[in-house]
Amino acid sequence: MLPASVTVTLFFVIPVMMTFVFSFTTMSSDTGILGNRYIVTKATILDLTEHGIDAALVRQLGHKVFRFNDAGLAKIREIGLDSSLVKEIEEKLSGDEFASEKALFAALKQLINRPRSFKHRKAISKSVVNTITNQEFRTAAAFRAGLVANGIKVDDATFGQLLDLTNTSWRWTTDNYVELLASDFTFKILANTAFYVFFTLLFNVGFALVLALATFYMPSGQSKFFRAVWLIPRISPSVIYVMLWKWFTFDSGFMSYFLGSLGVEPENWLNEFPWTFVIIVNGFVGASMGMIIFASAVLAIPADVLRAAEVDGAYPMQQVRRIILPLMAWPILFITSYQTLSLLTSFEYILLLTDGGPGFFTTETWALNAYHTALSNYFGNLRYGFGATLAVVLVFFGVALSLLYLRLFDFKKLVAEPLIEN
Amino acid sequence: MDDRKTNWPLTLFLLIVSAPILIMYVWLFIDSVSEINIESIWPEKFTLRNWRFLTEEIPGHGSVWTATLNTTIFATSVVAIVVVLSSTAGYALSRLKFPFRAPFLGIVLLLHSFPSVTLIISIFLMLRMIGLYDTLVGVILVKAALELPFGIWIMKGFYDTVPWEIEMAGLQDGASRFQVWYKLVLPQIMPGVAALAIFSFMAGWSEFVLPLILAPSSDTRLLSVYLAGLIIDDYLSDFGLFKAVGLFYVVPVMIFYLFTQDKLMNIYGGGTKG
Numbered sequence: 001m002l003p004a005s006v007t008v009t010l011f012f013v014i015p016v017m018m019t020f021v022f023s024f025t026t027m028s029s030d031t032g033i034l035g036n037r038y039i040v041t042k043a044t045i046l047d048l049t050e051h052g053i054d055a056a057l058v059r060q061l062g063h064k065v066f067r068f069n070d071a072g073l074a075k076i077r078e079i080g081l082d083s084s085l086v087k088e089i090e091e092k093l094s095g096d097e098f099a100s101e102k103a104l105f106a107a108l109k110q111l112i113n114r115p116r117s118f119k120h121r122k123a124i125s126k127s128v129v130n131t132i133t134n135q136e137f138r139t140a141a142a143f144r145a146g147l148v149a150n151g152i153k154v155d156d157a158t159f160g161q162l163l164d165l166t167n168t169s170w171r172w173t174t175d176n177y178v179e180l181l182a183s184d185f186t187f188k189i190l191a192n193t194a195f196y197v198f199f200t201l202l203f204n205v206g207f208a209l210v211l212a213l214a215t216f217y218m219p220s221g222q223s224k225f226f227r228a229v230w231l232i233p234r235i236s237p238s239v240i241y242v243m244l245w246k247w248f249t250f251d252s253g254f255m256s257y258f259l260g261s262l263g264v265e266p267e268n269w270l271n272e273f274p275w276t277f278v279i280i281v282n283g284f285v286g287a288s289m290g291m292i293i294f295a296s297a298v299l300a301i302p303a304d305v306l307r308a309a310e311v312d313g314a315y316p317m318q319q320v321r322r323i324i325l326p327l328m329a330w331p332i333l334f335i336t337s338y339q340t341l342s343l344l345t346s347f348e349y350i351l352l353l354t355d356g357g358p359g360f361f362t363t364e365t366w367a368l369n370a371y372h373t374a375l376s377n378y379f380g381n382l383r384y385g386f387g388a389t390l391a392v393v394l395v396f397f398g399v400a401l402s403l404l405y406l407r408l409f410d411f412k413k414l415v416a417e418p419l420i421e422n
Numbered sequence: 423m424d425d426r427k428t429n430w431p432l433t434l435f436l437l438i439v440s441a442p443i444l445i446m447y448v449w450l451f452i453d454s455v456s457e458i459n460i461e462s463i464w465p466e467k468f469t470l471r472n473w474r475f476l477t478e479e480i481p482g483h484g485s486v487w488t489a490t491l492n493t494t495i496f497a498t499s500v501v502a503i504v505v506v507l508s509s510t511a512g513y514a515l516s517r518l519k520f521p522f523r524a525p526f527l528g529i530v531l532l533l534h535s536f537p538s539v540t541l542i543i544s545i546f547l548m549l550r551m552i553g554l555y556d557t558l559v560g561v562i563l564v565k566a567a568l569e570l571p572f573g574i575w576i577m578k579g580f581y582d583t584v585p586w587e588i589e590m591a592g593l594q595d596g597a598s599r600f601q602v603w604y605k606l607v608l609p610q611i612m613p614g615v616a617a618l619a620i621f622s623f624m625a626g627w628s629e630f631v632l633p634l635i636l637a638p639s640s641d642t643r644l645l646s647v648y649l650a651g652l653i654i655d656d657y658l659s660d661f662g663l664f665k666a667v668g669l670f671y672v673v674p675v676m677i678f679y680l681f682t683q684d685k686l687m688n689i690y691g692g693g694t695k696g
Contacts, residue, residue, distance in 0.1 A: 005511070005526060012533050012567060015541040015548065022544055034551070207439075214432055222433060229440045232447060235679050237628035239646045240668040243653055244446035247453075247661050254445055284443065345537035348631050352650065367539065374543045375635055387543045394540045402536045406528075 019395055022388035023177075027170040028381050038137040038166045045133075047165055053158065060152045064131040066098040075127035081120060085113040089124075101125050176389035185361065185369075193366040196278065196350075197343045203283035205336055208290025213324065215291075216298045217316055227291065234288040242352035245281050246270065271358045278363050282349050290335045297331040298324060333408070341401045345394050347371055367394060454666040472666035480652065484640040486667065489648040496562055496633070496644055497626035503566035504573045504622045509615055511570075512577025513603055517589070527578075533571035539631060546635055561637040565629055573618055580614030581607065613685065620682045627675050645671045 045062050049055065066072075073094065077086055088111050098104040104125055108114055115121050132150045137143035140163055147154060154162065180186055211230060215223035233241050247253045249269040256266035270277050301324060309319050347368035350356065356364035356372065364372070374387020454472055456465030475486050514520070515527055545564055546555070554560030584607055592602040608615075630646040638647060649667050679686070 010567065012538075012541070012571070013529070015544040018544040018548060019541060022547060027547070211436075214436055217429060218433065219428055222428065226436050226440060229443055232443055235624065235675065236447075236672050237646055237675065238630050239649045239653075240450075240672050243649070243664055243668055244450060245442075246653070247449070247665075248442060248446055250661070252458075253661075254449065342537050345540045347539065351631075370543065371635075375546060384543065384547055388547075391540055391543050398536050398540050399532070402532050406531060 016395055016399075019388050019391050022385055023392045024172055024174060025170045025385040025388075026173050026175070027384040027388075028386075034138075038140070038143045038163065039135065040133050040166050044166050048162075051161065051165060053161065053165075057152070057154065057158070060150075061132055063150075064100070064129060064133065066101065066104045066125060066128045067130050068093045068096045068128055072128035076124055079120070079123045079127065081115065081124075082113060085111070085115060088113050101129075104128070170385065173385070176386045179386065180389055180393075188361055189364055189366055189369050192361070192364055193344065195275070196282075196363075196365050197340060199275075200279050200282045200286065200343055201336065201339055203279055204286035204339055205290055205332065207283060207287035208294055208335065209332070211287060211291045212294035212298055213320055215295065227295065230284075230288045230291055233285045238348050238352060241285070242281060242349060245277065245353065249277060270354070274354050274358060274363050278350055278353060281353055282343070285349070286339055286343075290339075293331050293335055294328065297328050301327050334405075337401065337405060337408070341398060344397055366390065370394065450665050450669055450672075453662050454669045456662070458660075458662045469662075472660075472662040473670075475663065475667055476670075480663070482655070482657075483648065483651055484643070486645075486648060486670070488641065489643050489645045492558060492642060493627060493645040495558060496565070496629070497623050499562045500566045500569065500626040501619050501622045503562070504569045505615060505619050507566075507570060508573030508577045508618060509608070509611075511574045512579075512581050513607065515574065516578045516581035517607075530571045530574050536571075538568040542631065542635055549636060556637050556639050556642055558637060558642050561633050561642070564636060565626060565632050568632075569622055569625060573622065576618055577611070577614060580611040584610045616682075616685045620678070620686045624675055624679065627678075 040061050045058055048058050048061070068089070073090060076089060092111065093107065096107070098107065105121055108121055108124065115124065130150060132146055132152065135146060137146055143163065143166075144159065147159075211226065215226050218226070249255050251266045251268045255269050256264075260266055305323060306319060309323055314322065345367050347365060350363060350365060350368050351371065354363045356362070356368055361369075370387050370390035373390060374382055374384050376382070452465050455468055455470065457467045457469045457471075458465075479485050515523065515530070549555040549560045549564070554563070588606050588610065589602050592606045593599075597605070628646065629644070630650065633642075633644040634647050634650065637643065643651075649664070649671055652667060653664055
């Protein structure tokens with residue numbers, strides 16, 4: 001009981017709250033995800049001059065010196081170089097100083113046991129380098145100590161400026177929400193999502209009903225066969241299922257071959273009709289779930305009722321319309337609402353099939369866009385904060401729709417008090 | 423209904439709409455062992471070249487065996503965690519009275535219907551912060567946690583169908599609550615435990631999005647991510663290879679399903695009979 005509640009809290013309740021927290025930050029792969037980070041980089045040095053920091057100080061900040069002192073030698077011993085090389089460095093280079101990495105490498109080349117790989121030379125240079133540039137400091141105090149260690153003196157006012165200019169960490173912001181409302185893509189993606197959910201749902205529920213009813217009116221051997229076939233997409237891993245669709249629609253795949261025999265030029269049909277296939281691919285998987293639920297719902301209808309209708313001369317179509325469908329209102333409602341939610345939030349099949357393409361945002365849905373923004377894109381900068389903002393919208397829908405189910409499906413009965421106490 | 427006669431138009435219609443599935447999976451077998459002919463979909467010649475990934479690494483993609491081992495560890499660990507935690511928590515929720523029971527059950531129910539991918543961004547960031555990013559342990563914990571609400575919910579359903587009399591009798595005879603659970607109640611719901619274990623194993627074996635995002639590197643990669651990596655590799659466009667790897671990946675789960683489908687269907691039924 002306790003472990004279960006801890007795990008559920010840790011990986012479920014906290015993530016929901018953290019999604020909100022992250023959505024109010026500028027977190028991205030550029031800023032990192034941990035707190036303050038002070039780094040003097042080449043870019044910040046240019047920036048510093050523009051902000052009126054004393055040129056002499058800027059030069060000092062960019063200064064690099066390679067010192068073979070005790071600290072540097074200690075680090076060299078930890079690299080894991082040949083002991084002969086370490087010994088030679090200790091004998092020949094101890095106490096030396098180099099103004100550039102080039103000079104250092106030249107000196108290393110003179111050694112008898114000189115390091116052969118670039119990796120090793122770089123590791124030596126890294127061990128003996130003394131500079132403030134590209135060093136990462138997590139606190140202001142550490143940054144100050146770093147400056148002092150490199151012999152750089154700054155007054156408090158300048159230090160304050162430096163802290164501000166070198167801090168690359170994320171900040172709190174509400175800009176994500178402003179951007180979401182202002183962006184042109186928001187509407188495009190919203191429209192895509194609505195289109196995708198509506199038509200996939202139509203396909204899903206429609207096909208599930210057709211399958212469940214058709215197999216109900218078939219000899220049991222046939223119905224078993226068709227149900228088994230339709231369960232295959234659900235059982236097989238998504239990666240394989242989508243790969244097979246890609247082959248099926250590929251320009252040398254089955255569709256092109258089949259249509260080719262009718263005189264149609266081979267095409268990459270997936271690229272020609274991306275939405276059609278996104279809906280079909282998702283629909284085939286979704287239909288199998290509806291099929292199982294609906295099939296058992298049809299079987300639950302008392303046989304007497306159907307027999308009575310048959311005796312009274314009702315055709316199968318009339319039985320379906322007048323008796324079966326009205327009795328199945330609840331399962332249909334359940335499947336529809338359940339799948340609305342999962343279609344809104346899942347992006348696995350679209351990611352594998354079109355990845356939002358072909359072209360720009362053609363089949364990009366909301367959930368897929370959140371994933372692209374925060375976790376995988378071509379622009380290099382992963383915008384965690386903005387991605388979380390997109391996810392907040394989904395979380396909101398998720399919670400609202402889940403609460404709705406609980407109301408529809410009689411929550412009180414499900415949490416009834418146990419009979420034995422303690 | 424056994425008295426149904428074959429309705430040919432109906433059967434034909436179903437055959438046509440089911441054709442893509444049948445064709446795709448039949449050609450999964452065919453193409454994995456044949457040389458692909460661009461002009462036609464009919465196989466030219468039998469070959470085992472597509473199966474070369476078993477003995478050699480596909481350049482840039484690492485070993486399939488690492489991925490297979492990872493997938494096995496992943497799926498079995500998820501099963502172990504989900505089964506142990508859900509069968510205990512389900513019992514507690516079904517039979518014990520403790521503070522915050524109703525709110526907890528409410529949260530579990532809410533989460534059960536709540537799609538977990540929504541949380542993937544904050545889970546990713548949290549794993550980065552606590553240092554479990556790109557580890558098998560991290561992704562196992564996340565997957566198990568996301569499966570738990572479903573597991574607890576299903577197990578509670580099974581416990582609810584066990585008659586109270588069994589436990590009352592056990593307690594009367596002086597057994598402790600734990601003994602009652604372990605010796606009397608648990609055997610009653612074994613079909614449920616089996617169904618949940620099978621379900622979690624198949625879910626774990628097939629999982630793609632979580633490992634893709636949370637454990638992408640070649641040491642921690644699962645088979646699903648390995649195969650997806652092959653497919654999107656621009657230097658490979660070899661459906662024969664993809665299908666062979668795909669078959670290698672899907673066959674265990676298909677066989678597993680064939681042998682366990684009767685037990686798995688219990689998950690929709692719920693509980694012992696009588």
